[in-house]
Amino acid sequence: MTHTISILVENEFGVLARVSGMFSGRGFNIESLSVAPTLDSTVSRITLVTTGDDAVLAQIVKQLNKLVPVIRVSDFNDTGNVERELVLVKVRADAASRGELMNVIDIFRGKVIDVGPESYIIEITGGEGKIDAILELLKPLGILEIVRTGRVAMFRGTQTLRTPEGKEKVA
Amino acid sequence: MNNHNENRAPKQTLTGAELIVRLLERQGTRIVAGIPGGAALPLYDALGKSASIRHVLARHEQGAGFIAQGMARVSGQPQVCIATSGPGATNILTAVADAKLDSIPLVCITAQVPLALIGTDAFQEVDTYGLSIPITKRNYLVRSAAELLRVIPEAFRLAASGRPGPVLIDIPKCVQNEAIEVGEWPAPGRRAPVPLPATEDIERAAAMIDAAAQPILYIGGGTIASGAGAAIRTFADRNGIPVVSTLMGLGAMDADHPLFLGMLGMHGARYTNEALDACDLLIAVGVRFDDRATGKVAAFCPHAKVIHIDIDPSEHGKIKHAHLPLTGDVAAVLDAVVPRTRARPRAGWRAEIARLRATCPLEMPGGDDARAPYGLIRAVARAVGPDAIVATDVGQHQMWAAQAYPFSRPRQWLTSGGLGTMGFGLPAAIGAALAAPERPVILFTGDGSILMNIQELATAVEQGVSVKIILMNNQSLGLVHQQQRMFYAGQLFGADLSVAPDFSALARAFGLHAWDLGDCADPEAAEQMLTTALAAPGSVLIHCPVDYAEHVLPMVPPGAANVDAIDHTASTTVASTKETRHAALA
Numbered sequence: 001m002t003h004t005i006s007i008l009v010e011n012e013f014g015v016l017a018r019v020s021g022m023f024s025g026r027g028f029n030i031e032s033l034s035v036a037p038t039l040d041s042t043v044s045r046i047t048l049v050t051t052g053d054d055a056v057l058a059q060i061v062k063q064l065n066k067l068v069p070v071i072r073v074s075d076f077n078d079t080g081n082v083e084r085e086l087v088l089v090k091v092r093a094d095a096a097s098r099g100e101l102m103n104v105i106d107i108f109r110g111k112v113i114d115v116g117p118e119s120y121i122i123e124i125t126g127g128e129g130k131i132d133a134i135l136e137l138l139k140p141l142g143i144l145e146i147v148r149t150g151r152v153a154m155f156r157g158t159q160t161l162r163t164p165e166g167k168e169k170v171a
Numbered sequence: 172m173n174n175h176n177e178n179r180a181p182k183q184t185l186t187g188a189e190l191i192v193r194l195l196e197r198q199g200t201r202i203v204a205g206i207p208g209g210a211a212l213p214l215y216d217a218l219g220k221s222a223s224i225r226h227v228l229a230r231h232e233q234g235a236g237f238i239a240q241g242m243a244r245v246s247g248q249p250q251v252c253i254a255t256s257g258p259g260a261t262n263i264l265t266a267v268a269d270a271k272l273d274s275i276p277l278v279c280i281t282a283q284v285p286l287a288l289i290g291t292d293a294f295q296e297v298d299t300y301g302l303s304i305p306i307t308k309r310n311y312l313v314r315s316a317a318e319l320l321r322v323i324p325e326a327f328r329l330a331a332s333g334r335p336g337p338v339l340i341d342i343p344k345c346v347q348n349e350a351i352e353v354g355e356w357p358a359p360g361r362r363a364p365v366p367l368p369a370t371e372d373i374e375r376a377a378a379m380i381d382a383a384a385q386p387i388l389y390i391g392g393g394t395i396a397s398g399a400g401a402a403i404r405t406f407a408d409r410n411g412i413p414v415v416s417t418l419m420g421l422g423a424m425d426a427d428h429p430l431f432l433g434m435l436g437m438h439g440a441r442y443t444n445e446a447l448d449a450c451d452l453l454i455a456v457g458v459r460f461d462d463r464a465t466g467k468v469a470a471f472c473p474h475a476k477v478i479h480i481d482i483d484p485s486e487h488g489k490i491k492h493a494h495l496p497l498t499g500d501v502a503a504v505l506d507a508v509v510p511r512t513r514a515r516p517r518a519g520w521r522a523e524i525a526r527l528r529a530t531c532p533l534e535m536p537g538g539d540d541a542r543a544p545y546g547l548i549r550a551v552a553r554a555v556g557p558d559a560i561v562a563t564d565v566g567q568h569q570m571w572a573a574q575a576y577p578f579s580r581p582r583q584w585l586t587s588g589g590l591g592t593m594g595f596g597l598p599a600a601i602g603a604a605l606a607a608p609e610r611p612v613i614l615f616t617g618d619g620s621i622l623m624n625i626q627e628l629a630t631a632v633e634q635g636v637s638v639k640i641i642l643m644n645n646q647s648l649g650l651v652h653q654q655q656r657m658f659y660a661g662q663l664f665g666a667d668l669s670v671a672p673d674f675s676a677l678a679r680a681f682g683l684h685a686w687d688l689g690d691c692a693d694p695e696a697a698e699q700m701l702t703t704a705l706a707a708p709g710s711v712l713i714h715c716p717v718d719y720a721e722h723v724l725p726m727v728p729p730g731a732a733n734v735d736a737i738d739h740t741a742s743t744t745v746a747s748t749k750e751t752r753h754a755a756l757a
Binding site for chain 1: 300301304305308309310312314329483484485487488489
């Protein structure tokens with residue numbers, strides 16, 4: 001089962017190595033990963049996608065919580081959240097294919113962000129399903145290259161992932 | 172809380188190295204073990220001026236790490252080891268990993284090349300931070316002298332708090348040399364308090380214990396770390412609950428207590444593993460369901476509900492489902508749970524245990540002959556008495572000692588349980604002797620293990636410590652040999668140590684006195700020699716020839732259920748003869 005997990009960590013030297021090392025050292029998978037500072041520049045947010053049954057996920061969350069620089073862990077499974085990925089696609093665009101290409105881009109509310117004589121770069125954001133679908137449609141037109149971010153996620157409504165009071169950890 | 176009068180001082184200018192030494196002094200550190208080197212020279216210069224810290228010069232950085240571990244295992248307090256950059260750091264990492272697996276509070280300080288040289292493949296540069304990530308609770312690469320004021324107390328706090336463990340601080344040479352003005356000192360880092368589980372969970376635990384007909388207490392290293400020995404004994408006595416221990420938990424309970432069933436698992440007695448098979452409630456305290464303890468997990472305590480008390484919640488459900496996981500300091504949790512239970516003798520269950528003990532006892536052949544493994548261990552224990560600290564290396568001698576030594580108190584037993592590091596014993600015993608100079612210190616070791624840190628004999632002599640080394644020499648890597656004979660069709664390969672030094676002469680070369688039990692014609696002479704040697708001043712080595720064909724039994728084949736152990740009766744069919752062995756070696 002696939003889970004999206006967000007982790008607030010101290011924004012410091014080596015923290016990503018410690019988190020990713022925990023996954024590799026204990027035989028857990030990371031399918032995608034995204035890391036950036038939060039509004040509080042001393043805190044970074046890692047969002048990752050992993051797979052495993054309930055027991056494995058429970059261990060992943062506990063082992064993450066045990067890491068000293070980890071402030072907070074949230075498994076978004078079934079919490080009612082939004083999830084997005086961003087993909088840039090470089091597609092062959094000649095006179096013959098441009099019409100169909102623009103149609104597909106419109107339908108998926110994508111943006112053309114670079115236009116060359118023989119290629120376009122298209123930007124699309126969305127859930128995993130939407131991105132897979134547009135890539136499928138673009139394939140026959142000739143995809144030259146794609147670059148895809150890891151998934152990011154957020155609770156719906158006013159619920160947030162925030163640093164608890166007194167974040168100092170003992171173990 | 173900060174005591175401002177104590178922590179505020181007139182402003183003074185100190186180098187990073189002087190700061191480190193002052194912060195260690197403020198932590199109460201009295202002994203550090205280490206080896207200097209280029210990048211550590213500023214630190215050593217400052218250390219040499221300390222009036223209160225004694226430096227123990229090891230002869231290999233791994234020795235320094237294990238000397239600090241020996242001190243930590245005896246005292247329960249974080250202890251400090253030091254290595255220089257590069258090879259100094261890589262050498263000490265085995266001792267750090269060992270501390271992680273056994274949850275020993277250790278603060279390891281490594282020197283690093285100057286910040287400007289990091290990443291340039293400088294002389295004696297290695298990525299110590301990166302190498303130490305998976306084997307530490309927390310690690311630091313310090314980038315300024317000012318950071319030391321936060322990092323060093325935090326390292327001590329983290330090493331001692333929650334589930335104890337090693338913390339590594341990598342300090343570049345330029346940071347050691349950087350001078351800063353210090354006006355206020357941080358409070359020393361101390362163990363942080365741990366909350367109790369919710370009252371309803373404590374009451375549920377008490378109810379489960381009261382409802383159980385055949386409960387067993389399964390105790391481990393966490394009971395030692397928590398100082399729960401007294402709580403375990405009270406609980407067992409009051410509620411009539413038999414106790415089994417992991418390798419790491421030995422000493423929490425008196426070995427001769429009628430409710431103590433000894434070590435469980437791979438080399439546990441048959442009756443111990445049979446009792447676990449029959450129990451209906453497993454009260455797991457400060458344990459992690461290690462594979463050497465559980466055997467095949469699906470067949471471990473198959474009829475039991477499980478209460479799992481541990482300070483580290485990630486241990487709950489990691490290996491075996493806990494019907495009731497309780498997170499907290501195990502001594503405090505027991506103190507909360509036990510008064511809520513009904514005191515009862517459980518005569519029926521105890522009678523069943525007595526029956527198991529009688530029908531499938533722990534056999535100790537040669538138990539009355541000091542020239543045989545079990546007899547030797549019992550004779551040493553008689554000679555040194557209950558005050559002694561017992562360290563071991565790793566292998567057959569370690570398992571024999573775990574089975575046969577009459578432990579009577581926590582922190583009496585120092586052994587590398589999780590990592591199983593050969594070479595642990597000698598430096599750990601030196602550390603024990605430094606931390607508890609008033610107690611006799613015994614080291615059981617083997618001819619394989621002792622050579623892995625033999626150089627620390629020089630440290631023992633230089634420091635004037637008294638370590639009595641019982642070297643059980645079977646001219647082989649005995650546990651490897653044993654498994655090759657039992658599980659690899661008797662093909663003996665890579666485990667023969669028959670071309671070996673004269674260990675007595677080697678000990679004398681380092682300045683120790685040495686005796687050889689091989690010179691004794693009968694058990695009386697052997698016992699007499701042991702008594703004389705153990706009473707001699709200073710460190711001594713007692714060489715004890717052991718037949719290479721001796722097995723540690725019972726033995727659960729790796730991956731099998733604990734109740735399917737091979738015992739003395741069964742093992743005669745797999746034990747090879749001397750002739751077979753010599754043919755194999757020819």
